[in-house]
Amino acid sequence: MTDAKGYLAKASAELDAPIRRYIQDEAPANLIAASRQYPYAGGKRMRPAMAVAAAKAVGGDGEKAVPLAVAVEYIHNFTLIHDDFMDGDEVRRGMKTVHVQYGAPTAILAGDALFAKAFQIIADLNIPPERAVEVLRYVSQAVWDLARGQQMDVNNEGRIVTEAEYLETIRLKTSVLFAAAAAGGAIVGGASRETVDAVHSYAMALGLGFQIFDDYLGVAGDPSKTGKSVGNDIRKGKCTVMITHAMSHIKDPAALAELRSALGNASATEEQIARARRILEESGSIAYGRAMAEEKAREAAAHLDALPPSAERDFMAALARYAVDREV
């Protein structure tokens, strides 16, 4: 059985040099340094690893997908820079966030610059031009959707939304770029229309499963492993599928009131958080969230039947399992 974590770690290490290849030393130095900070710092690099794996899994040359992988990672990092500023986050990957380190104007411009660089890289892909245009279509659509998803996230802050609204938000915020990375890799690899669609559907479902499981870890995970306080999401009032489930399934008014008193309450005590968590447990909401994540992962894996057997298909299947079976 493929070890998704090990494969990812290896893929991430192999992408290190390419990720450092495309942002040259140019003026002004502060913009260049700010643009490099997140991509150079590592991270899981799931999106670029998926782009390369998809190109190989459809029988193509993985090397040709490496620049696309870099482009997708730059886009992911561009959105992180802008989101960190909007969310007022001060630390990422153990460092000051870009806007804290360089100021808001430079952070906004560094995001814009990474975005532009990604499209410069796509223009230079060593593939037939009709395929490059197809990659451009997926990636540009993904960025449009990312902006919509982040705006929904901003709009939803402090509100209890419906499950459908929440799923649409994470589809746009997380899944579309996974899907564009995977579909783009398949296009670079020379896949047929049908195969590209299958790979796209795989990554879309995987992205949903990944994010829903992330939310699950936020409430049910082991803080000593996730590095996040269990109360974080609850204190921020983050509206996950577990919360929407609880809101429509808890019939006891006292329990509901108790949950609501912790939700979005920045100064909720550890005691209140523990009670809220117990209420979510008893209502079956935590199990519901986990089950939904697992269902999405199974759905993702099923799409891989369209591909011939290969080490990369095995990785993609293992990644779907890993997305919903991890401690961090």
Next chain:
Amino acid sequence: MTDAKGYLAKASAELDAPIRRYIQDEAPANLIAASRQYPYAGGKRMRPAMAVAAAKAVGGDGEKAVPLAVAVEYIHNFTLIHDDFMDGDEVRRGMKTVHVQYGAPTAILAGDALFAKAFQIIADLNIPPERAVEVLRYVSQAVWDLARGQQMDVNNEGRIVTEAEYLETIRLKTSVLFAAAAAGGAIVGGASRETVDAVHSYAMALGLGFQIFDDYLGVAGDPSKTGKSVGNDIRKGKCTVMITHAMSHIKDPAALAELRSALGNASATEEQIARARRILEESGSIAYGRAMAEEKAREAAAHLDALPPSAERDFMAALARYAVDREV
């Protein structure tokens, strides 16, 4: 002799419907409204007009360049939204700026969204894919350069830079997008490599002439026509070619001290501004700025010799004259 202003006004009006065609009603509504605000509000629309004119001037179908024109205008507006936020500007085109109207997060996302939409439009251009990739190369390079130019502008604030530094900043901030618009139009129109280069060089020089003349108007223009106080640029300490000229040509220490006391002095009196202007006049710095703008415009027009005679070539030549012979 072609009336550049009349041609521009007509072109801008004709672009109104296409500019309203590509941003559909989608969720979330506030992001869509924020994205539409600047492109729908009009403006000179020189960049998109140039894209369409260039396509026709090289013998191509102007209609096919209309989507590209819209893409370039969206990119221009994306940079305006982000720049207005960075610069803290509160009014544009008689309306509240996007960040004032919708808040900073929505302004940043609306800029990102317009940027993405521009590349979605390029992916759908009705031209051979190898030409679409070539357009992508010019436009994505331009946005990378725009970010560098805006960062230089941020970095230069309140400093006296060299003339070379200033020219590089305005080349990146203004000329590269003019040049990408014109070159992109020529590519859509089916031009040869050499013709694309000529059109690109034309627009690059035009952009420089346009910006240098804008600076000239800021100091020497008639405020009742430009709508800008003559002291604005001086009080902000804007470092133009006139200022760099003055700094290296004024030998009288008293005059130099007087100019410096007004420069970047937000509370300089009308009296101080008038004296600073007189000093710039007497040192020949204002004439120097105007002459450089005119030289760039002549240089721009000379590149048009590569094109066959046409109404659009006449417009492009007239635009070069108009750029440095206007009151607003």
